[in-house]
Amino acid sequence: MVQTDPSPASTGTLSRRGLMFIMSSPSGAGKTTISRMMLEHDPHICNSVSCTTRPPRPGEVDGKDYHFVTQEQFDRMAEDGDFLEWATVFGHSYATPKAQVKAGLKDGQDYLFDIDWQGTQQLYQKLERDVVRVFLLPPSIEELRRRLTGRGTDSAEVIAGRMERARSEISHWDGYDYVVVNDDITSCFEQVKKILAAERLRRARQTGLIGFVRELMQPGD
Numbered sequence: 127m128v129q130t131d132p133s134p135a136s137t138g139t140l141s142r143r144g145l146m147f148i149m150s151s152p153s154g155a156g157k158t159t160i161s162r163m164m165l166e167h168d169p170h171i172c173n174s175v176s177c178t179t180r181p182p183r184p185g186e187v188d189g190k191d192y193h194f195v196t197q198e199q200f201d202r203m204a205e206d207g208d209f210l211e212w213a214t215v216f217g218h219s220y221a222t223p224k225a226q227v228k229a230g231l232k233d234g235q236d237y238l239f240d241i242d243w244q245g246t247q248q249l250y251q252k253l254e255r256d257v258v259r260v261f262l263l264p265p266s267i268e269e270l271r272r273r274l275t276g277r278g279t280d281s282a283e284v285i286a287g288r289m290e291r292a293r294s295e296i297s298h299w300d301g302y303d304y305v306v307v308n309d310d311i312t313s314c315f316e317q318v319k320k321i322l323a324a325e326r327l328r329r330a331r332q333t334g335l336i337g338f339v340r341e342l343m344q345p346g347d
Protein backbone atom coordinates (compact mmCIF):
# COMPACT_ATOMS: atom_id res chain seq x y z
CA MET A 127 0.00 0.00 0.00
CA VAL A 128 1.33 3.46 -0.89
CA GLN A 129 0.62 6.00 1.83
CA THR A 130 0.47 9.50 0.41
CA ASP A 131 -1.12 11.20 3.41
CA PRO A 132 1.16 10.68 6.45
CA SER A 133 -0.67 9.84 9.67
CA PRO A 134 -0.05 11.91 12.83
CA ALA A 135 1.72 8.92 14.37
CA SER A 136 4.15 8.47 11.47
CA THR A 137 5.05 12.17 11.46
CA GLY A 138 5.48 12.23 15.23
CA THR A 139 2.88 14.96 15.68
CA LEU A 140 0.78 13.18 18.31
CA SER A 141 0.72 15.25 21.48
CA ARG A 142 3.00 14.00 24.20
CA ARG A 143 4.02 14.92 27.73
CA GLY A 144 7.64 16.07 27.98
CA LEU A 145 10.31 13.98 29.71
CA MET A 146 13.23 14.68 32.00
CA PHE A 147 16.34 13.11 30.51
CA ILE A 148 18.95 12.87 33.26
CA MET A 149 22.61 12.14 32.64
CA SER A 150 24.99 11.44 35.53
CA SER A 151 28.52 10.12 35.72
CA PRO A 152 31.69 10.52 37.69
CA SER A 153 33.24 13.89 36.94
CA GLY A 154 35.12 13.80 33.64
CA ALA A 155 33.33 10.80 32.09
CA GLY A 156 31.81 13.03 29.44
CA LYS A 157 28.22 13.97 30.30
CA THR A 158 28.68 17.67 29.48
CA THR A 159 30.17 16.72 26.11
CA ILE A 160 27.32 14.32 25.29
CA SER A 161 24.74 16.83 26.58
CA ARG A 162 26.08 19.54 24.26
CA MET A 163 25.94 17.13 21.30
CA MET A 164 22.33 16.24 22.16
CA LEU A 165 21.32 19.90 22.41
CA GLU A 166 22.96 20.70 19.07
CA HIS A 167 21.46 17.69 17.31
CA ASP A 168 17.93 17.76 18.70
CA PRO A 169 15.78 20.91 18.64
CA HIS A 170 13.09 19.21 20.75
CA ILE A 171 15.12 18.98 23.93
CA CYS A 172 16.45 21.90 25.93
CA ASN A 173 18.90 22.23 28.75
CA SER A 174 17.74 22.53 32.34
CA VAL A 175 20.12 25.26 33.47
CA SER A 176 21.20 24.65 37.07
CA CYS A 177 22.12 27.20 39.70
CA THR A 178 25.55 26.80 41.25
CA THR A 179 27.80 28.60 43.67
CA ARG A 180 30.93 27.26 41.93
CA PRO A 181 32.93 29.86 39.97
CA PRO A 182 32.59 29.75 36.16
CA ARG A 183 35.21 27.82 34.15
CA PRO A 184 36.83 29.56 31.21
CA GLY A 185 34.29 29.70 28.37
CA GLU A 186 31.26 29.01 30.54
CA VAL A 187 28.40 31.43 29.98
CA ASP A 188 26.13 32.64 32.78
CA GLY A 189 22.52 31.67 32.06
CA LYS A 190 23.56 29.08 29.46
CA ASP A 191 25.90 26.65 31.20
CA TYR A 192 24.79 27.56 34.72
CA HIS A 193 23.18 30.39 36.63
CA PHE A 194 26.20 31.40 38.70
CA VAL A 195 24.94 32.67 42.06
CA THR A 196 26.35 33.55 45.47
CA GLN A 197 25.74 31.30 48.46
CA GLU A 198 23.34 33.95 49.85
CA GLN A 199 21.31 34.00 46.64
CA PHE A 200 21.28 30.19 46.57
CA ASP A 201 20.09 29.92 50.19
CA ARG A 202 17.34 32.48 49.59
CA MET A 203 16.09 30.60 46.52
CA ALA A 204 16.11 27.33 48.49
CA GLU A 205 14.11 28.96 51.31
CA ASP A 206 11.63 30.36 48.79
CA GLY A 207 11.05 26.85 47.40
CA ASP A 208 12.48 27.74 43.98
CA PHE A 209 14.33 24.42 43.51
CA LEU A 210 13.16 21.00 42.37
CA GLU A 211 16.25 19.42 43.95
CA TRP A 212 19.60 20.50 45.34
CA ALA A 213 22.86 18.99 46.52
CA THR A 214 26.34 19.84 47.65
CA VAL A 215 28.92 18.49 45.20
CA PHE A 216 32.68 18.99 45.55
CA GLY A 217 32.06 21.66 48.21
CA HIS A 218 29.71 23.78 46.09
CA SER A 219 25.92 24.06 45.99
CA TYR A 220 24.03 22.97 42.88
CA ALA A 221 20.28 23.00 42.21
CA THR A 222 17.63 22.60 39.53
CA PRO A 223 15.29 25.62 39.33
CA LYS A 224 11.64 24.63 39.40
CA ALA A 225 9.86 27.19 37.22
CA GLN A 226 11.24 26.42 33.74
CA VAL A 227 10.80 22.66 33.87
CA LYS A 228 7.38 22.31 35.49
CA ALA A 229 5.67 24.59 32.98
CA GLY A 230 7.37 23.04 29.94
CA LEU A 231 6.68 19.37 30.64
CA LYS A 232 2.93 19.86 30.27
CA ASP A 233 3.49 21.42 26.84
CA GLY A 234 5.55 18.45 25.66
CA GLN A 235 8.96 20.06 26.16
CA ASP A 236 11.80 17.61 26.92
CA TYR A 237 14.60 18.65 29.28
CA LEU A 238 18.17 17.49 29.61
CA PHE A 239 19.72 17.35 33.09
CA ASP A 240 23.43 17.05 33.83
CA ILE A 241 23.15 16.39 37.56
CA ASP A 242 24.60 14.05 40.17
CA TRP A 243 23.05 10.95 41.77
CA GLN A 244 21.66 12.90 44.76
CA GLY A 245 19.68 15.20 42.48
CA THR A 246 18.59 12.22 40.36
CA GLN A 247 17.12 10.48 43.41
CA GLN A 248 15.23 13.62 44.41
CA LEU A 249 13.78 14.17 40.93
CA TYR A 250 12.82 10.51 40.70
CA GLN A 251 11.00 10.68 44.04
CA LYS A 252 9.05 13.75 42.94
CA LEU A 253 8.43 13.13 39.24
CA GLU A 254 9.02 9.42 38.66
CA ARG A 255 6.83 9.09 35.57
CA ASP A 256 8.66 11.89 33.73
CA VAL A 257 12.20 10.85 34.57
CA VAL A 258 14.64 8.86 32.40
CA ARG A 259 17.93 8.11 34.18
CA VAL A 260 21.11 7.50 32.20
CA PHE A 261 24.49 6.82 33.79
CA LEU A 262 27.71 7.20 31.81
CA LEU A 263 30.77 5.18 32.76
CA PRO A 264 34.33 5.90 31.67
CA PRO A 265 36.12 3.03 29.90
CA SER A 266 38.70 2.95 32.74
CA ILE A 267 39.84 4.92 35.78
CA GLU A 268 43.08 5.84 33.99
CA GLU A 269 41.11 7.27 31.06
CA LEU A 270 38.93 9.23 33.50
CA ARG A 271 42.05 10.84 34.97
CA ARG A 272 43.37 11.58 31.46
CA ARG A 273 40.09 13.29 30.54
CA LEU A 274 39.97 15.42 33.68
CA THR A 275 43.59 16.46 33.18
CA GLY A 276 43.21 16.95 29.42
CA ARG A 277 40.17 19.18 29.90
CA GLY A 278 42.56 21.70 31.37
CA THR A 279 39.92 23.52 33.42
CA ASP A 280 40.75 22.41 36.95
CA SER A 281 43.74 22.61 39.27
CA ALA A 282 45.63 19.46 40.29
CA GLU A 283 43.96 19.71 43.69
CA VAL A 284 40.45 19.86 42.20
CA ILE A 285 41.25 16.92 39.88
CA ALA A 286 42.55 14.88 42.83
CA GLY A 287 39.31 15.58 44.73
CA ARG A 288 37.18 14.52 41.75
CA MET A 289 39.22 11.35 41.22
CA GLU A 290 38.92 10.52 44.90
CA ARG A 291 35.14 10.75 44.61
CA ALA A 292 34.86 8.86 41.32
CA ARG A 293 34.50 5.41 42.87
CA SER A 294 31.76 6.48 45.22
CA GLU A 295 29.93 8.20 42.31
CA ILE A 296 30.22 4.99 40.26
CA SER A 297 28.70 3.00 43.14
CA HIS A 298 25.35 4.65 42.31
CA TRP A 299 25.21 3.16 38.80
CA ASP A 300 22.42 0.78 39.82
CA GLY A 301 20.03 3.66 40.55
CA TYR A 302 19.74 4.35 36.81
CA ASP A 303 17.54 2.97 34.02
CA TYR A 304 20.35 2.88 31.44
CA VAL A 305 24.12 2.58 31.69
CA VAL A 306 26.36 3.52 28.75
CA VAL A 307 30.16 3.26 28.60
CA ASN A 308 31.56 6.43 27.03
CA ASP A 309 34.57 4.97 25.24
CA ASP A 310 34.15 6.13 21.65
CA ILE A 311 32.27 9.45 21.74
CA THR A 312 30.35 8.83 18.50
CA SER A 313 29.00 5.44 19.52
CA CYS A 314 28.15 6.73 22.99
CA PHE A 315 26.21 9.60 21.42
CA GLU A 316 24.38 7.17 19.11
CA GLN A 317 23.37 5.00 22.06
CA VAL A 318 22.13 7.96 24.10
CA LYS A 319 20.10 9.21 21.10
CA LYS A 320 18.46 5.77 20.78
CA ILE A 321 17.48 5.79 24.46
CA LEU A 322 15.85 9.19 24.02
CA ALA A 323 14.02 8.10 20.87
CA ALA A 324 12.64 4.97 22.54
CA GLU A 325 11.60 6.81 25.70
CA ARG A 326 9.66 9.36 23.65
CA LEU A 327 7.57 6.50 22.25
CA ARG A 328 6.50 5.14 25.64
CA ARG A 329 2.76 4.65 25.58
CA ALA A 330 2.21 6.50 28.87
CA ARG A 331 3.87 9.66 27.52
CA GLN A 332 1.85 9.80 24.31
CA THR A 333 -1.19 11.67 25.52
CA GLY A 334 -2.53 12.01 21.98
CA LEU A 335 -2.54 8.26 21.42
CA ILE A 336 -5.93 7.45 22.94
CA GLY A 337 -7.83 9.67 20.53
CA PHE A 338 -5.79 8.51 17.56
CA VAL A 339 -6.27 4.81 18.35
CA ARG A 340 -10.01 5.34 18.95
CA GLU A 341 -10.25 6.93 15.52
CA LEU A 342 -8.40 4.00 13.94
CA MET A 343 -10.78 1.58 15.63
CA GLN A 344 -13.97 3.32 14.42
CA PRO A 345 -16.04 0.85 12.46
CA GLY A 346 -16.00 1.74 8.78
CA ASP A 347 -14.59 0.35 5.55
Ligand SMILES: Nc1ncnc2c1ncn2[C@@H]1O[C@H](COP(=O)(O)OP(=O)(O)OP(=O)(O)O)[C@@H](O)[C@H]1O
Nearest residue numbers: 153154155156157158159273276277308309310311
Ligand atom coordinates in the same frame (compact mmCIF):
# COMPACT_ATOMS: atom_id res chain seq x y z
N1 LIG B 1 34.56 9.58 24.56
C1 LIG B 1 35.51 10.47 24.83
N2 LIG B 1 36.77 10.24 24.43
C2 LIG B 1 37.76 11.13 24.71
N3 LIG B 1 37.59 12.28 25.40
C3 LIG B 1 36.34 12.54 25.85
C4 LIG B 1 35.25 11.66 25.58
N4 LIG B 1 34.14 12.19 26.16
C5 LIG B 1 34.52 13.34 26.74
N5 LIG B 1 35.84 13.56 26.55
C6 LIG B 1 36.65 14.68 27.05
O1 LIG B 1 36.79 14.46 28.46
C7 LIG B 1 36.79 15.70 29.16
C8 LIG B 1 35.68 15.65 30.24
O2 LIG B 1 34.43 15.65 29.60
P1 LIG B 1 33.18 16.44 30.20
O3 LIG B 1 33.57 17.81 30.62
O4 LIG B 1 32.08 16.29 29.20
O5 LIG B 1 32.88 15.54 31.50
P2 LIG B 1 31.75 15.67 32.62
O6 LIG B 1 31.31 14.30 32.94
O7 LIG B 1 30.71 16.61 32.19
O8 LIG B 1 32.55 16.27 33.85
P3 LIG B 1 32.02 17.22 35.07
O9 LIG B 1 31.08 16.40 35.89
O10 LIG B 1 33.28 17.56 35.80
O11 LIG B 1 31.36 18.43 34.47
C9 LIG B 1 36.56 16.80 28.12
O12 LIG B 1 37.82 17.38 27.79
C10 LIG B 1 35.98 16.03 26.93
O13 LIG B 1 36.32 16.65 25.70
Ligand SMILES: Nc1nc2c(ncn2[C@@H]2O[C@H](COP(=O)(O)O)[C@@H](O)[C@H]2O)c(=O)[nH]1
Nearest residue numbers: 176212213215220221222240241242244245
Ligand atom coordinates in the same frame (compact mmCIF):
# COMPACT_ATOMS: atom_id res chain seq x y z
N1 LIG C 1 22.23 17.57 42.16
C1 LIG C 1 22.70 18.38 41.22
N2 LIG C 1 23.92 18.16 40.68
C2 LIG C 1 24.34 18.97 39.70
C3 LIG C 1 23.57 20.05 39.23
N3 LIG C 1 24.26 20.69 38.26
C4 LIG C 1 25.41 20.03 38.11
N4 LIG C 1 25.47 19.00 38.97
C5 LIG C 1 26.55 18.01 39.13
O1 LIG C 1 27.62 18.59 39.87
C6 LIG C 1 28.83 17.91 39.50
C7 LIG C 1 29.91 18.90 39.22
O2 LIG C 1 29.58 19.65 38.08
P1 LIG C 1 30.66 20.67 37.45
O3 LIG C 1 29.95 21.36 36.32
O4 LIG C 1 31.08 21.58 38.53
O5 LIG C 1 31.80 19.80 36.98
C8 LIG C 1 28.50 17.03 38.28
O6 LIG C 1 28.34 15.70 38.74
C9 LIG C 1 27.19 17.57 37.82
O7 LIG C 1 26.40 16.61 37.17
C10 LIG C 1 22.27 20.26 39.83
O8 LIG C 1 21.51 21.17 39.47
N5 LIG C 1 21.90 19.40 40.80
